[in-house]
Amino acid sequence: ETGVTQSPTHLIKTRGQQVTLRCSSQSGHNTVSWYQQALGQGPQFIFQYYREEENGRGNFPPRFSGLQFPNYSSELNVNALELDDSALYLCASSLPGTGIGGANVLTFGAGSRLTVL
Amino acid sequence: GDSVTQMEGPVTLSEEAFLTINCTYTATGYPSLFWYVQYPGEGLQLLLKATKADDKGSNKGFEATYRKETTSFHLEKGSVQVSDSAVYFCALDRGSTLGRLYFGRGTQLTVWP
Numbered sequence: 001e002t003g004v005t006q007s008p009t010h011l012i013k014t015r016g017q018q019v020t021l022r023c024s025s026q027s028g029h030n031t032v033s034w035y036q037q038a039l040g041q042g043p044q045f046i047f048q049y050y051r052e053e054e055n056g057r058g059n060f061p062p063r064f065s066g067l068q069f070p071n072y073s074s075e076l077n078v079n080a081l082e083l084d085d086s087a088l089y090l091c092a093s094s095l096p097g098t099g100i101g102g103a104n105v106l107t108f109g110a111g112s113r114l115t116v117l
Numbered sequence: 118g119d120s121v122t123q124m125e126g127p128v129t130l131s132e133e134a135f136l137t138i139n140c141t142y143t144a145t146g147y148p149s150l151f152w153y154v155q156y157p158g159e160g161l162q163l164l165l166k167a168t169k170a171d172d173k174g175s176n177k178g179f180e181a182t183y184r185k186e187t188t189s190f191h192l193e194k195g196s197v198q199v200s201d202s203a204v205y206f207c208a209l210d211r212g213s214t215l216g217r218l219y220f221g222r223g224t225q226l227t228v229w230p
Contacts, residue, residue: 004160033217042121042206042220043161056217090160106218108153108160 002027004109006091012115013081021076021112023091030095031055032074033106034066037088049074078114086116119144121207123221130197130228138192138224140181140207148209150174150183150190151218155204164192164205197228 005024013019025032031050035043045058049068063079072093078085092106124139142150149168153161165174170185179194190207207221 035218040222042123042208042222043218044220045217048217058217092161105163105166106161108162110158110160 004091004093004107006089006109006112008112009110010113010115012117014117015081015083017081017116018077018079019081019114021078021089021091021114023074023076023093023109025072025074025091025093026107028095029093029107030072031093032068032072033092033094034074034076035090035092036060037090037111038084039087043090046076081116083116086114088113119148119209119211119219121209121219121221123205123207123224126204126223127225127227130226132199132228132230133196134228136192136194136197136201136226138205138207138226140190140192140221142188142190142207142209144188144209144211144219146211148211150181151208151210152179152181152190152192153206153208153220155206155223157203161206197226199228199230202226202228 007022033048034046037043046060047057048055052068065077067075088111090111092108094106120143122141151166152164154164155161165176167174167183173182181190181192204223204225206223208218
């Protein structure tokens, strides 16, 4: 089975620009979550998509938006980039509630490293 | 709110040394607890998990026991190897269908031969 793949792996943008990051979920997984990992920090939940709808959101402003497509792949869009948006963006796919005891087991991609200058 | 606190790193050990990385949590209800590992240049990989009090998760020689009375989930390994060098993250899942993970800040482990 294929894992979670993300693109691009690295990119550099300037303040005010917009960026789109892409994620292909693991085969059979219908839920995609996005996390932001700043340098030296743990990942922070941005939002989750299930059945092409946003299914929950962390403490991120509306300029962070996303899409999920019928094949369960997903995009993360960030508008009006700020310096603090520089981070590793991780995509994770899952089948909700299928882990032992209902725990959700996420499969993570390798991430897209965004640098904002 | 829900949160995870991990011991500050970095941790530097010699090969075959004993490893402990402390993790405590704050959460309502009965969360599931996880340890993830991140090797250089890679994404997060699930190392082990525990879904209820007193459960012990184990994998690749690593173990962690879900202690509800002390709200802890400390990671241990009896004999580390150079290949264990990575960043380790403790995380909790509150147990909703959302599947949102709350992560600690991570602990960098370096093992020298």
